Amino acid sequence: MSGYYIRLYKASDYHTVRDIFARGIVEHTGAGCRHTLTLPRIWMPSVVVMGLPLLIAGSLLTSILAGTIILGLIYYINRRPNSLYVSFSLRDDMLDIQKYYLQCEDRCFWVAESDREIVGMVAAAPFLHNGGEKQMELKRLSVPRRHRGKGIGKALCRTVIDFARRRGYKAVVLNTPVLKTSSFYLYEKMGFRKSYYFYPDYFGTRYMDIEYVIYQYDIQE
Numbered sequence: 001m002s003g004y005y006i007r008l009y010k011a012s013d014y015h016t017v018r019d020i021f022a023r024g025i026v027e028h029t030g031a032g033c034r035h036t037l038t039l040p041r042i043w044m045p046s047v048v049v050m051g052l053p054l055l056i057a058g059s060l061l062t063s064i065l066a067g068t069i070i071l072g073l074i075y076y077i078n079r080r081p082n083s084l085y086v087s088f089s090l091r092d093d094m095l096d097i098q099k100y101y102l103q104c105e106d107r108c109f110w111v112a113e114s115d116r117e118i119v120g121m122v123a124a125a126p127f128l129h130n131g132g133e134k135q136m137e138l139k140r141l142s143v144p145r146r147h148r149g150k151g152i153g154k155a156l157c158r159t160v161i162d163f164a165r166r167r168g169y170k171a172v173v174l175n176t177p178v179l180k181t182s183s184f185y186l187y188e189k190m191g192f193r194k195s196y197y198f199y200p201d202y203f204g205t206r207y208m209d210i211e212y213v214i215y216q217y218d219i220q221e
């Protein structure tokens with residue numbers, strides 16, 4: 001890949017950015033499952049449930065079946081918040097990106113382009129909260145896998161921070177799963193700090209420790 005540059009979103013980017021966004025979010029499912037499987041409250045009973053058919057009835061097949069059902073359930077519960085979030089977003093702000101982000105005060109949407117290919121995307125919109133300081137939300141950050149590790153994600157973050165600074169915002173915030181994914185390293189390196197934690201309101205997320213965090217970057221004067 002030769003160099004890349006960051007520009008405003010245009011209508012012809014529509015299908016590509018929706019696809020990059022959806023893939024980026026669903027990707028968190030794998031990291032979520034790996035995290036869930038490290039929890040003693042998950043793996044201990046799972047081992048027992050899988051081992052019992054083998055010990056009592058000597059049935060390896062039933063053990064494998066039990067293991068497959070458990071893994072399927074873990075995958076389903078981890079994937080559900082991600083896929084619901086994607087379908088909600090695609091019908092919400094990502095439905096008419098031009099109208100939602102580029103025809104509204106204090107909102108914006110950028111893509112990174114290299115060799116006529118979209119190699120990253122990010123959006124900004126005022127964060128809705130009850131009073132207090134003006135905060136800008138960094139949204140829809142995603143870089144396709146094959147273009148990662150080249151500084152595109154950081155450059156897109158800086159684009160949002162500069163945009164927020166120019167418009168008089170005091171902080172940039174974002175929410176993301178509490179997982180050791182590449183976004184975790186990116187935000188930590190950019191100087192974001194963890195502001196507060198929450199669990200999405202879906203069945204099983206608390207038990208499986210599928211937690212989210214609001215990261216905050218304070219803009220210096």
Ligand SMILES: CC(C)(COP(=O)(O)OP(=O)(O)OC[C@H]1O[C@@H](n2cnc3c(N)ncnc32)[C@H](O)[C@@H]1OP(=O)(O)O)[C@@H](O)C(=O)NCCC(=O)NCCS
Binds near residue numbers: 024025144177
């Ligand atoms: C998060 C994401 C945008 C990062 O994009 P990127 O272009 O690869 O990011 P950059 O190359 O600018 O920088 C990432 C930084 O994190 C570091 N990093 C990434 N993965 C790491 C890991 N596993 N261990 C240690 N550091 C890591 C990189 O080394 C780099 O820091 P450095 O420049 O100081 O070396 C990309 O991984 C992505 O799209 N992920 C899926 C979608 C997603 O999670 N979006 C965020 C939703 S909240």
